[in-house]
Amino acid sequence: MKGATETAKIILVSSLRKSYLIGSEKLEVLKGVDFEVRRGEFVCIMGPSGSGKSTLMHLLGCLDSPDSGSYILDGVEVSTLSDSQLARVRNQKIGFVFQAFFLIPWATVYENVELPLIYAGIPFYRRRKKVLAALEYVDMQHRIWHKPSQLSGGERQRVAIARAIVNDPTLILADEPTGNLDTKRSQMVMNLFKRLNKQGKTVVIVTHDPEITTWAERVVYVRDGVIEKEEVLKNDSFGSSF
Amino acid sequence: MTALVQAFKSIMANKVRTFLTSLGIIIGTFSLFVLLAVGEGAGEAMQDTIRSLGSNIIMILPAPGMRFRARKVRFDEEDFLALKALDEAKQVVGYAEKTAIVGVGGRKFASRVKGIYGDYFRAMNLKLIKGRYLDYFDYNSTDRVVVIGSLLARRLFKEEDPIGKLIDIDGVKFEVVGVVDRESATFSLDNSSCFVGFKTFVAVWKIPFFNVFVLIARNEADVDALQNEAIRALYSRWGEDFIVEYDVLNQQELLSTMEKIGDIFKFFLGVVASISLIVGGIGIMNIMLVSVAERTREIGIRRAIGATKFNILVMFILEAVALSLVGAVVGLILGWWAVKFVDKLGYAVSYNWGQVIVATLFPVVVGVVFGFFPAWRAACLNVVEALRYE
Structure with missing residues (x-):
């Protein structure tokens, strides 16, 4: 089983545990999560609030380190990496899309999308092409010099997606990406994710909205800090290997 | 370079605050430059006078x-x-x-x-x-x-x-x-x-x-x-x-005595000016702490998309330096005018590039020193908590 499937798995998580200290009390949020994502897959992580799905998303996104367990991202064990190594992993391998967009308010659309490239150390004359390509991909090239406050919610999320893909990550990690959008704009954003997925990007979306799960190939349900169940949906998948 | 440009953009986003924060440095640089010029001028005048008296x-x-x-x-x-x-x-x-x-x-x-x-x-x-x-x-x-x-x-x-x-x-x-x-x-x-x-x-x-x-x-x-x-x-x-x-x-002894007195004089003038620069530096530290608190979310975003602690540290130190540099430049321009004016009044002043460099570098050092603590705080923020910050 191993060997061949190893590289096919972009996320390989086993017995992942994480607890927080709230005051003097230790709150166990993740109680041993085992979970994997194949390269090119479109996966939804579902769960009610307090289920631990946000914590799981933070660990998957290398924003935080687990207490114990292993997390192999794209063939690299990341649970033991240092802070600056994690920053590099986030920069190179992961594209984040957040519910509240998280654009920098005083920077223009262009500057927001450019930011991951700056931290990647790409010289300015090579950044421009990449930024414009990413903005074109989300059809936002006409708003390059606007500030986020001058954009609608849907537009902001598209800019955020452009920022997520500009450095060509292997994994797109979205946290309630449609949570602040109406139905029509949600559709548009989800279509973008679908398109990215068809072009080979692995997409993992954390949500509590059942509507979103219909876009996925597979849904992972989290409850009380463990994986409750998994559900494979019949979706026309491109990257799926079965 | 990109980082320095970013730092200037960032401080220019809030012009009134930037001006008020730089005011301490403006005054400090101004007094440093003017006092150096006056001190140096007085010293040179004394030396000239003694030389003119004959041996x-x-x-x-x-x-x-x-x-x-x-x-x-x-x-x-x-x-x-x-x-x-x-x-x-x-x-x-x-x-x-x-x-x-x-x-x-x-x-x-x-x-x-x-x-x-x-x-x-x-x-x-x-x-x-x-x-x-x-x-x-x-x-x-x-x-x-x-x-x-x-x-x-x-x-x-x-x-x-x-x-x-x-x-x-x-x-x-x-x-x-x-x-x-x-x-x-x-x-x-x-x-x-x-x-x-x-x-x-x-x-x-x-x-x-x-x-x-x-x-x-x-x-x-x-x-x-x-x-x-x-x-x-x-x-x-x-x-x-x-x-x-x-x-x-x-x-000869008069010349060296005058030089010694001049050095002491300049030293005390320098100390006075340095105190105002340090007060200016505290102002910068203060406003940088406010800025870090306000931009906690931004720090989280930057960290999430790949900024290291070091990147954040450098970013905020550069902003502090940019603030003090703005103050230094304005202070120098005002100081230059003041010195020219004093010169015209007939008092002895002496100014050279050395003084300009000292009066520019000192504020920059102040910026680095007083910007470090706020920047360190920013760098040490927890990414997840920073992202959640309202």
Whole structure:
């Protein structure tokens, strides 16, 4: 089983545990999560609030380190990496899309999308092409010099997606990406994710909205800090290997 | 480079705050630059003056630090005569001095009054440009006549001829009989001083002793002998107190003493200016802490998309540096103007690129030092918590 499937798995998580200290009390949020994502897959992580799905998303996104367990991202064990190594992993391998967009308010659309490239150390004359390509991909090239406050919610999320893909990550990690959008704009954003997925990007979306799960190939349900169940949906998948 | 551009963009996003924060640095840089220029200028002027006196000069001065304290040694006419009796002395001048308010009409200026005994003007190389020097009769009477420096004459009388006019010195009327000028020096205290006869000085201000003696040797070869003889003469009258309280200096020693005094002067001016810069730095630290708190979310976003702690640290330090650099540049421009203005007024100033560099680098160092703590805080924020921050 191993060997061949190893590289096919972009996320390989086993017995992942994480607890927080709230005051003097230790709150166990993740109680041993085992979970994997194949390269090119479109996966939804579902769960009610307090289920631990946000914590799981933070660990998957290398924003935080687990207490114990292993997390192999794209063939690299990341649970033991240092802070600056994690920053590099986030920069190179992961594209984040957040519910509240998280654009920098005083920077223009262009500057927001450019930011991951700056931290990647790409010289300015090579950044421009990449930024414009990413903005074109989300059809936002006409708003390059606007500030986020001058954009609608849907537009902001598209800019955020452009920022997520500009450095060509292997994994797109979205946290309630449609949570602040109406139905029509949600559709548009989800279509973008679908398109990215068809072009080979692995997409993992954390949500509590059942509507979103219909876009996925597979849904992972989290409850009380463990994986409750998994559900494979019949979706026309491109990257799926079965 | 990109980071520095970003830092400037970021501080320019909030112009009023940037200005107010930089104000401390503006004032600090301004005072540092102006005080350096004035200190340097005063020092150079003193050196120039001493150089212009020729190498035959010996001065007997209160030792530095002894100037303001009560001294036991009080030179009188007998000391003057003892020095005058020395074979090697061509000329001996004694004087006492004090600060006084000099006025004519409505105009009033702070000035130095010197009560002189002996031909101070020739000994100190002051050129007569109008009227006459004080003469034998002036030195030996208490007539209220005065010779004034050229700069003071210009201030009091503008284009008018001051000769024969009455001026008011500390409330006493004096008749101006001459105007003198020291042209060899870029600036001289004597050009803004008043000179009266010693006996007049004693009668008006009741300070009956000399502060300083100036001796001119007959020729250069006699200078060392004169120096020794003068010390011996005064030591025999005043004993150890004279050695403690006074210096007997030839031209070289005067130059190095003046340099030392100038260095101390500059050091204290520098300390004063540095204090205002440090206060400015605290202002920067304060506002950077506010900025870090306000931008917690932004820090989280930057960290999420790949910024390392080091990137965040550098970002905020550069912002602090940008703030202080803005202050430094504005302060320097204002300081430059002020120094030019002071220069035009006729005071000694001296400015060069060295001072500009010091006045620019110092604020930058202040920015780095005071920006470090807020930046360190920003860098150490927990990414997840920073993203959740409302």
